[in-house]
Amino acid sequence: MTYKLHPLQSIPAELLPRIAEIHLGDAGLLSKLGYSFVLRYFENAIQDKQAFGFYAQSEETAEVMGFSLASPEPSSLTSKLTEDKAWFIRNIFKVIFTRPWAFLQMVISSITIRGQMYEPNTIECVYFTVDPKFRGQGLGRALQKALMDEGRKRGYKKIYASVETWNTASLKATQANGFKIIKTFREGLYHRHRLESEL
Numbered sequence: 001m002t003y004k005l006h007p008l009q010s011i012p013a014e015l016l017p018r019i020a021e022i023h024l025g026d027a028g029l030l031s032k033l034g035y036s037f038v039l040r041y042f043e044n045a046i047q048d049k050q051a052f053g054f055y056a057q058s059e060e061t062a063e064v065m066g067f068s069l070a071s072p073e074p075s076s077l078t079s080k081l082t083e084d085k086a087w088f089i090r091n092i093f094k095v096i097f098t099r100p101w102a103f104l105q106m107v108i109s110s111i112t113i114r115g116q117m118y119e120p121n122t123i124e125c126v127y128f129t130v131d132p133k134f135r136g137q138g139l140g141r142a143l144q145k146a147l148m149d150e151g152r153k154r155g156y157k158k159i160y161a162s163v164e165t166w167n168t169a170s171l172k173a174t175q176a177n178g179f180k181i182i183k184t185f186r187e188g189l190y191h192r193h194r195l196e197s198e199l
């Protein structure tokens with residue numbers, strides 16, 4: 001399998017739904033809110049001035065295989081979802097009626113995020129996801145490593161990640177990239193390791 005990594009910020013608009021589709025394979029809260037939230041999130045993320053990321057594209061078929069995203073302030077990406085109030089209310093009501101537990105988790109997570117202080121000169125590995133067809137071949141690790149290299153170039157000193165304790169693939173890739181577990185915590189339904197690495 002041969003691929004190239006491209007900056008997420010320069011992804012052609014017609015490929016963004018594919019990023020959203022791949023992201024639905026992530027077990028985190030955003031994917032549980034559904035496709036419309038995921039697509040809106042990435043539409044905002046590629047226009048955000050501080051966030052950066054990469055997508056992997058097959059050199060043989062041009063298929064998008066996976067992506068990664070980092071930000072020094074991930075909560076600003078989440079709060080952008082509420083900027084268009086009419087859109088947010090329409091879509092959040094669908095979540096309340098169809099997946100009430102996802103709504104409850106969203107409330108718990110937004111309270112937790114509000115309490116989080118961001119250290120200067122640090123970034124968060126917000127997401128890295130690979131299409132199931134291409135997993136287990138080092139792509140996840142390469143996409144996360146690209147965030148670390150770019151973060152270092154931009155002058156950041158440290159990178160953080162939160163990984164659910166059961167997520168062996170993510171933990172293996174993240175630890176192979178040099179991250180160390182600094183604490184384990186509960187956030188609503190989620191039980192997570194907090195990891196960090198120097199850049």
Ligand SMILES: CC(C)(COP(=O)(O)OP(=O)(O)OC[C@H]1O[C@@H](n2cnc3c(N)ncnc32)[C@H](O)[C@@H]1OP(=O)(O)O)[C@@H](O)C(=O)NCCC(=O)NCCS
Nearest residue numbers: 026128129130135136137138139140141168169170172173
């Ligand atoms: C996490 C994820 C991005 C890893 O992508 P990937 O391309 O498979 O990652 P890599 O091949 O670089 O490394 C994964 C490692 O986990 C191992 N692995 C993969 N699936 C595994 C599983 N189910 N159980 C145990 N180990 C597993 C691989 O063998 C590899 O280890 P190795 O380097 O020792 O061989 C991918 O599994 C994914 O998209 N998961 C869903 C989204 C997600 O959880 N993202 C991370 C959120 S924190």
